[in-house]
Structure formats: structure tokens, C-alpha cells
Amino acid sequence: MKAVITVTGKDSVGIIASVAENCSKAGVNIIDISQSVMKEYFAMIMLVDIDGLNTEFGEFVDRMTRLGREHGLVISTMHEDIFNSMHHI
Amino acid sequence: MLNISDIIETINMIREENLDIRTVTMGISLIDCAGDDVKSVCSRIYDKITKNAERLVPVCNDIEKQYGIPIVNRRVAVTPVSLIGGRFSPDDYIKIAHTLDEAADAVGINFIGGYGALVQKGCTKGDDALIESIPYALAETGKVCSSVNVASTKAGINVDAIRKMGEVIKKTAELTAGEGSFGCAKIVVFANVPEDNPFMAGAFHGVSEPETAINVGVSGPGTVASAIRRAGNCGLTELAETVKRTAFKITRVGQLVASEASTRLGVPSGIVDLSLAPTPAVGDSVAVILENMGLERCGCPGTTAALALLNDAVKKGGVMASSHVGGLSGAFIPVSEDAGMIAAAKSGALTLEKLEAMTAVCSVGLDMIAIPGDTDVYTICGIIADEISIGVANTKTTAVRLIPAVGRKVGDEINFGGLFGSAPVMSVNRLSPEGFISRGGRIPAPIHSLKN
Structure with missing residues (x-):
């Protein structure tokens, strides 16, 4: 199973590193990253594999949300099924 | 494979356009x-x-x-x-x-x-x-x-x-x-009440329903309003296509939540109700959808036609997205729960009579409408009878949720808070239907009910 992590906010040093570190701690494998910086704003979409997740998915979502808050970013973590069901028949 | 623009579209619908499961x-x-x-x-x-x-x-x-x-x-x-x-x-x-x-x-x-x-x-x-x-x-x-x-x-x-x-x-x-x-x-x-409607205050579990069932009501007027705004000055056929595509996406999320809830709870999945249910939040309004279609203000001439287009396109888009469609399925027009309706009613553009006409082409009826507290009981019965007749004659659901607010008069506003919003007290025709209503009894079923 996969999930999509989106990170938006003001650019700063180490955003990708801290998100990746948290993924690794939770047993989440990063499959793909797409990121762009427009002026000082940062936007990243990360596709991750959650099969090896070592905690509840809800707990991982909360952890990422908290991480975002600590860094002044908005991080949302959503199961891939919501995108698949909305955009694929 | 997931596509970045699809991901961004979904996130925008939820964060910016108030898409939710109602x-x-x-x-x-x-x-x-x-x-x-x-x-x-x-x-x-x-x-x-x-x-x-x-x-x-x-x-x-x-x-x-x-x-x-x-x-x-x-x-x-x-x-x-x-x-x-x-x-x-x-x-x-x-x-x-x-x-x-x-x-x-x-x-x-x-x-x-x-x-x-x-x-x-x-x-x-x-x-x-x-x-x-x-x-x-x-x-x-x-x-x-x-x-x-x-x-x-x-x-x-x-x-x-x-x-x-x-x-x-x-x-x-x-x-x-x-x-x-x-x-x-x-x-x-x-x-013509549906027996599987998930929306309050009219929800109940019908007699032909199983022991338990999960019914889900989707929402998303803000998402439809934004899609229409983005569609620009296109023709009405293209406008209807835009609404259909958006309704499909919204309903697919409803279907996903319905099947997930049903599996996790071990309860049969009933229906998904394809309704556009507004909230008082800015940008989550059915009236604003109609205004984005080109009406100067909801309630002006053309409103019923615009609502008919919207209601039909929502159903056509949603029906393929769900295994079982039911409930009320259509656009809701509760006055107090829709910021655009409140504004239209306050400005005088939207009257009780226009709302009645609108209910002939959408899913519910005269909903969350405050009227003066001294409105006569027979007048209330007359309003109910008119609205109910629209449902009976058109083989559709209609409903009435009126609030004859004690001590309030036309022009006052009652704030209920939360999703119930704020209701401007609307003017009512004071001529009495007492002679008709007090006859009592039953109005016979229309001829087209005899289908066997």
C-alpha cells in the first residue's frame, strides 16, 4: 500500500531531511519525490510505501502533521486510495 | 500511477474548496x-x-x-x-x-x-x-x-x-x-420520503431496510462552484459536463468512505446520497454555484432553470461513481445553512414563492426557512400542502422544514450557530387557506400513480 505525503510552506534548510528521517523511523519507504521552490515557497509531493509501517497509519499521520507544525509547514499524509478512487475509473 | 496534477486537485478540493463527507x-x-x-x-x-x-x-x-x-x-x-x-x-x-x-x-x-x-x-x-x-x-x-x-x-x-x-x-x-x-x-x-436518507433531520431507517446499514452523504458545493468558475464563459452543455465531472469525483470519495466504513464496522453498505449540501461557510454555497453560472443573484429569473441543470448534472455525474445511489440525491437549498441563500433572502431577491418553484427541480424542499412567529397555523398548513403537492405530482421527494420563530418578524435574523447557520425571517402571504385545509381528508393520488 502507498500513501502520498505533501509538504508546503516557507523554504528552509533540512525540510526533506527531516521528513525522510521520520519516514525511515516509521519504516516507510520513499518511492518518488517531486518538489519545487517558487520564490521562497516550498512544495513537495512524496509517494511512499507503507507496507513496512511499524506503527498505526493514524499515528504516522499525526506524527507528520506535528513535524510540519514544528517547522511552520503544512504536511498532509493521505492513503493513495482517495486519489485512485477520485481520478481512476 | 498517480499523477501530480490529480494529487494537487484532490488536496485543493479538500483544503480550499471545503470538500467533505457530510x-x-x-x-x-x-x-x-x-x-x-x-x-x-x-x-x-x-x-x-x-x-x-x-x-x-x-x-x-x-x-x-x-x-x-x-x-x-x-x-x-x-x-x-x-x-x-x-x-x-x-x-x-x-x-x-x-x-x-x-x-x-x-x-x-x-x-x-x-x-x-x-x-x-x-x-x-x-x-x-x-x-x-x-x-x-x-x-x-x-x-x-x-x-x-x-x-x-x-x-x-x-x-x-x-x-x-x-x-x-x-x-x-x-x-x-x-x-x-x-x-x-x-x-x-x-x-415520498426516501427510507435510506442519511441527512438530518429527515433520516430514518426504513421498514424494508436490513438490520443495520451504512449510508453516506457527500457534499461539495464549494468544489462545484470553483469548477464552474474555472470553466469560464463556456456554453451550457459544457457547463453541465463540468458539473458532471466534478460530481463524479466527489461521489467516488463518498463511495470509498462508505465501503471502508461498512467493511470496518461489519455493517452492510447501503447507499451513497449524491447531494450538494451547503454550509454557512463562505465558498460552500449552492446559491453561489447558481450565481457563478451567470445569475446576478440567486432568486432572480433563470434561477429555477440553472438549478435544474445543476441538479440533473450532479445526478448524472454521481450515479456512475457509486454502486448504490439513494437518499435524496440532488442539490439542497436550505436557506439558513447557505451563505448565498441568506444574502439573497435578505436582499429580497429570494422569496418563499421562488423557493417553492426551485424545489420542483431539486432534491428537497422548503428547508430551514424562518417565518414570522405570528404566522397562522392554517397558513403553515397551506405552505406544507403546496410543497407536498409538488412532490406528489412529480413523483419526487419534497419536504418542509419551517421555523415560525416566536416573537420574530420579517427582517429579523435568528442565529442558530454551527451548520444550522442563521435564518432571515421571510415574508409570508397572509391570505388564508383555512377553508380549504379545514375540509380535511385525503387528496386522491394523481392519475399517473396508476402504473400497474
Whole structure:
């Protein structure tokens, strides 16, 4: 199973590193990253594999949300099924 | 493979355009709770609801987190209560209302529907006692909602029941006068009521439904309004296509949540209700959708046509996205719950008569409309009878949720707070239908009901 992590906010040093570190701690494998910086704003979409997740998915979502808050970013973590069901028949 | 623009579109719909799941409603049959002794009936009802809906709230919370989509309401709908207490007095029914309220508190839901009766052809003793008890039950409880079906295309219109409901609405307004007659926001009078509607205040668990079922109501007026704005100055056919595509996407999320909730709770999935349910939040308005189509203000000439296009396109887009479509399925036009409708009513662009015309082409009826507290009971009955006739003649659901707010007059505004919003008191035609309504009896079913 996969999930999509989106990170938006003001650019700063180490955003990708801290998100990746948290993924690794939770047993989440990063499959793909797409990121762009427009002026000082940062936007990243990360596709991750959650099969090896070592905690509840809800707990991982909360952890990422908290991480975002600590860094002044908005991080949302959503199961891939919501995108698949909305955009694929 | 996921595509970045699809991901961004979904996230924008949720974050910027107020896309949400409006309600996950668990239907629970209370047929096996019936009995002679009200105390044991209440105890069986409490046990059945709290046992079956025990995990409803935590499961919805988990789904909300998993998919990142807000689920605004978790609710329970039960068998029309008049069917399980045929021998009870109004006081006994009020005890059942308290039990429903306590069960709702225990499982952490915000409303419980089904305190009602199906009387399109006539009232049993139990129906009469329940209807008599409604004002007191609603005044004494917080979460109980009531709906009474007074007509159907097959049975015709029970005008005696309409007369009783006119009195019930007036009495409820008096008993809850301190809260802006809020009790009336919890009563709906229906024609052709759907038995699997997940939306309050009209939700109940129909007699042909299974033991339990999960019904989901989707929302998303903000998403449709934005899609229309983005479509620019296109033709009406293209506009309808835009609405269809958006409704499809919204409904797919509803279907996902419905099947996930059903699997996790071990309860059969019932229906997805494809409705555009507005909220008072800015940008979450059905009136704004109509205005984005090109109307100067909701209520102006052309409004009914625009609403007909919207309602039809929502259904066409949604129907392929869901395995079972049901409930009310269409655009809702509750005045107090829609910032655009409130503005249109205040400016005088939207009148009660125009709203009545609009209900001929959309899913519900005269919904959440505040009228002066001194409106005569026969006038209320006349408004109900007119609206119900539209449903019966057109083989569709219509409903009335009027709030004759005690002590308020045209131009006042009543703030109910939260999703109920704020209702401008609207003007009512004061000429009396008393002679017609007081004839009583039943208006026969229309000729096109004879289809066999």
C-alpha cells in the first residue's frame, strides 16, 4: 500500500531531511519525490510505501502533521486510495 | 500511477474548496425492540443502539485520518418510532425520545433520526400519539430529530396529517421560543420520503431496510462552484459536463468512505446520497454555484432553470461513481445553512414563492426557512400542502422544514450557530387557506400513480 505525503510552506534548510528521517523511523519507504521552490515557497509531493509501517497509519499521520507544525509547514499524509478512487475509473 | 496534477486537485478540493463527507449515518432497525412495556422497550432500544453504533465514531475518525478527508457528522437513524410502540401514550413516546437522546450521547453522535411516522394514507393510534408527543420530545431532548411522511404519489396527500403537523410545528416553536424556536429545525414534513436518507433531520431507517446499514452523504458545493468558475464563459452543455465531472469525483470519495466504513464496522453498505449540501461557510454555497453560472443573484429569473441543470448534472455525474445511489440525491437549498441563500433572502431577491418553484427541480424542499412567529397555523398548513403537492405530482421527494420563530418578524435574523447557520425571517402571504385545509381528508393520488 502507498500513501502520498505533501509538504508546503516557507523554504528552509533540512525540510526533506527531516521528513525522510521520520519516514525511515516509521519504516516507510520513499518511492518518488517531486518538489519545487517558487520564490521562497516550498512544495513537495512524496509517494511512499507503507507496507513496512511499524506503527498505526493514524499515528504516522499525526506524527507528520506535528513535524510540519514544528517547522511552520503544512504536511498532509493521505492513503493513495482517495486519489485512485477520485481520478481512476 | 498517480499523477501530480490529480494529487494537487484532490488536496485543493479538500483544503480550499471545503470538500467533505457530510455524514456517515448508521441505520439501525428497532423492530425487534417493540413491546407492551415502555420501560423494557426503552432498555432494548438503548442496548441495541449503543451495541451496534459503539464503534461508529472511532471508525469514522480513523477513516478521516487515513484519507485526509473531513467527515463532518456521524449519525444514527432508526426505524420510525411510531412502528414500535403502537399502544403507547404520548408520554410513553417521550420516554423513548429521552432514551434515543441518551443512546446518542453514549455513542458520541450529534443527531439521531427516526422519531417519526409514515402516515401518507392515515394514522394509527400509535402514529397519533407519537405526532402529539413531537413538540415535547424535541423540546426536552437535544439530539433527537423527527420526520413525518404525510403524502406519497401512490397514496395521495393526507391533509388531516398536514393539519396535525401544522399544529406540531407551532407548538414546537412555542416550547423552544427561548432558542429562536430551534426545535422546528429538527422536524421535517415529507412527501415520498426516501427510507435510506442519511441527512438530518429527515433520516430514518426504513421498514424494508436490513438490520443495520451504512449510508453516506457527500457534499461539495464549494468544489462545484470553483469548477464552474474555472470553466469560464463556456456554453451550457459544457457547463453541465463540468458539473458532471466534478460530481463524479466527489461521489467516488463518498463511495470509498462508505465501503471502508461498512467493511470496518461489519455493517452492510447501503447507499451513497449524491447531494450538494451547503454550509454557512463562505465558498460552500449552492446559491453561489447558481450565481457563478451567470445569475446576478440567486432568486432572480433563470434561477429555477440553472438549478435544474445543476441538479440533473450532479445526478448524472454521481450515479456512475457509486454502486448504490439513494437518499435524496440532488442539490439542497436550505436557506439558513447557505451563505448565498441568506444574502439573497435578505436582499429580497429570494422569496418563499421562488423557493417553492426551485424545489420542483431539486432534491428537497422548503428547508430551514424562518417565518414570522405570528404566522397562522392554517397558513403553515397551506405552505406544507403546496410543497407536498409538488412532490406528489412529480413523483419526487419534497419536504418542509419551517421555523415560525416566536416573537420574530420579517427582517429579523435568528442565529442558530454551527451548520444550522442563521435564518432571515421571510415574508409570508397572509391570505388564508383555512377553508380549504379545514375540509380535511385525503387528496386522491394523481392519475399517473396508476402504473400497474
